[in-house]
Amino acid sequence: MKSKGSRLSTDCPVEFSKIVSGFAEEVKIRRQSSQGQYAVDSHPPKSPELKHRRQRSSSFVNGKCRNRDLTLLDNKKAQEINTNSHGQDIGIKNLPSQRELLNAKNGIDFTLMVAGQSGLGKTTFINSLFSTSLIDDDIKENKPIIRYKSIVEGDGTHLNFNVIDTPGFGNNMDNAFTWRTMVNYIDEEIRSYIFQEEQPDRTKMVDNRVHCCLYFLRPSNKGIDTLDVVTMKKLAKRVNLIPVIAKSDLLTKEELKNFKTQVREIIRVQDIPVCFFFGDEVLNATQDIFQKYPFSIIASNEYIFNEKGEKVKGRQYKWGAVDIENEKYCDFKILQKTIFDWHLIDLVESTEDYYExxxxxxxxxxxxxxxxxxxxxxxxxxxxxxxxxxxxxxxxxxxxxxxxxxxxxxxxxxxxxxxxxxxxDPEFITRQLEAKKKFNELSNREISKFRDWKKSLFMEQENFNQEIEQLNHKLENLQLECQDLEYKLLIGKSSNSHSTDSATLVNVHIKR
Ligand SMILES: Nc1nc2c(ncn2[C@@H]2O[C@H](COP(=O)(O)OP(=O)(O)OP(=O)(O)O)[C@@H](O)[C@H]2O)c(=O)[nH]1
Ligand SMILES: [Mg+2]
Known part of the structure; x- marks a missing residue:
């Protein structure tokens, strides 16, 4: 993995990973309640390291990092733009520091989506990141997508942090189109932002565009479910997707290694882009993600005592305990740093490019x-x-x-x-397709019903025709019988009377 020092130009100037984890005591995480009010979880500063961090300035405008911009200006150039053609100072020397102040004031908007099948520890992971119950699992809202807002304050700036949880994903009997909810949500947030930009008042713009999606994969030695492959494919084109192996404590070291290789291979073969929006200029600087994924994570909201007797976040087992922040056991800490320290700006800026x-x-x-x-x-x-x-x-x-x-x-x-x-609108298109499908099903059902009906009518008609034929046949026979009887009757009469002339008799017979 790349060391932090090797890519200062795109590093986030504020180490939000330390701030979001409960061990950085200056943290103030304000969770937004459903009524729109913020509850404050505040931790008084203790560590001397914070002093140092406080001195580090931070600056963002629309996700742009001060460091990155300043590296573009060498001293000579800066001198040139500070003076007019007569070499007089035109008073823009302080522009960078003014911009810094402005950026710090605006803070940074960042939205992280956690996706993946139910029960893989998405909620636990988010709460582990923050060392607080950011997501209250007791309040069971029966919604496929829930957004949690929080403001993380530190070092003179703040992070407007949104988490999109996707509880219960994959729990339906038929999961064929369950990915649609997430995809629609991501698309809708983009459209909503475009729409907001067109409004006369843009001061109250809300930026909920999703910058990164962690996709949780079930730990297994049998590859990835089709549902996960399909969902990742759909998501990866719309958001910076980072696959993670959930509950990696359930696999042995060897199994984990094999599963990681399997996942990488499936992702390659299925052509699922990881962090799709990273442009060429950050590709080198972001190699650590591409080399490391899928990150293996263990999440926990419990505290344990490690071998040094320190209180750490971890999982307790019958055979011992695991410190989830220990890089020997899983990539929890590395993932946290990747998102919040090393690539926050890359994730935000690349999403901005996609948005454009x-x-x-x-x-x-x-x-x-x-x-x-x-x-x-x-x-x-x-x-x-x-x-x-x-x-x-x-x-x-x-x-x-x-x-x-x-x-x-x-x-x-x-x-x-x-x-x-x-x-x-994909939702409109999907609904339209669904309606068409339903209509086709209905009309097919009616057509087949009509066919059956027609067939039975034909059969009935056939039966009737046969009956009619039989009746006609019977009638003919009866008529013949009648004729015979009449003939016999006439013969009998003529032999009795002798008076009737035989010509009339023959005539009658012929007429019949
Ligand atoms: N062994 C182990 N268990 C974990 C881990 N992370 C979470 N769990 C447990 O897995 C269970 C489910 O965790 P949740 O965080 O509720 O899972 P989820 O993905 O949010 O589930 P849904 O909200 O239903 O989608 C809980 O009992 C957690 O304690 C982990 O890394 N390892
Ligand atoms: Mg959950």
Missing amino acids: KCRSEMLRTRLLKARDCLTTKSVDITEEQRKFLEEEMNFDEIEENKLKNYKCYEIINKTVMDKVATEW
């Missing part, structure tokens, strides 16, 4: 929808407006239009264009 792509795609789609409306004439606009759009707008090079794009929004009513956002 989504935003640009969505706005582009709106303009193309406007072109469709124009060509299909499905929107009511004046001749003058149509002329403007047809002559002035270049739909092939949207960027070239600059402010004309805005005019296009104005002319083709935004609601018309927003329709496409709904139409492209």
Whole structure:
């Protein structure tokens, strides 16, 4: 694993991992209750190390790290931009420190999702991270997705930390589409942020975009469930996914090693991208994640005494105890540092890049929808407006239009264009597909019912026809019998009377 010192330029200036773990005493974790109020868990400072950390300045704006920006400016360049063409100071020397203050004031928004099948210790892990019951498992809300908000304060800045828990995942009888809830949630938060940015008042913007998803895998020696493979595939395209092996204390050292290799192989073969959004510029600096995953973790909310007699978070067994923060036994501490110390900024910035792509795609789609409306004439606009759009707008090079794009929004009513956002909404599409599936099932059922019905009608008709034929046959026989009888009767009569002429008799017989 890379040492922290080797990648100072992208390191998070505040060691949030120490702050979030209960052993950094300066911690203030404010949990947001369902009523929107914050409860404060505060720990008075004890360690002298905190003094040192307090002196380290911290600065972020929209997830940008001060250190990273400053390394871009060498001294000469800084001198140049501080002075005008006559070499006079133009007063922007203090810009970095002003920016630092501003950044520290804004804090940093970070959202972590924990996903994976039920009972693998997601909730326990989050509570172990914070050494406090951030997630209250006694309050059982019957929801597939629950967001917990907290503010972690320290070193003159703060972390607006959100945890997305996904309780009960994979507990249904049919789990074929259970991943949809998480995927929809992630997509929806992106859309919601785009929508917020378009509002006139952007001071109250809430950033719930998911920056990282820890996917918990069941410890086993039989590979990964199909449900996990499918879910990871879907999530990995939308969020920085980091697979972790849950409850790794249930495997022996050898089993764990083999399982890690198996997981890496499955992930490679199935083409599941880990931390998909990391761009080329941070790929080298983030190699530790790619070399280390899947992180093996043991979670616990209990405290034990280690061999040195120190009180530590750990699990007690009949045969002994495990300190979960000891890197000899699991990667809990390394994962905590990876997320909060070493790659917090990378996770936030890379998500920002993904967001930019989504935003640009969505706005582009709106303009193309406007072109469709124009060509299909499905929107009511004046001749003058149509002329403007047809002559002035270049739909092939949207960027070239600059402010004309805005005019296009104005002319083709935004609601018309927003329709496409709904139409492209994965939830809408899924529901539409479901409705279509249901409709097809229903119509297939009715069609087969109708076929059975038709078949039985045909059979009945066949039976009737046969009956009719038999009756006709009987009738014919009866008629013949009648004729014979009548004939016999006439013969008998004629032999008795001799008077009736035989011609009439024959005539009657022929008529019959
Ligand atoms: N052996 C072992 N048990 C663990 C570990 N982590 C959690 N557990 C136990 O596993 C059980 C389930 O843990 P939870 O944290 O509730 O699991 P979850 O993933 O949140 O489950 P759902 O909320 O149902 O999705 C609890 O009894 C935990 O004490 C671990 O690392 N090792
Ligand atoms: Mg849980």
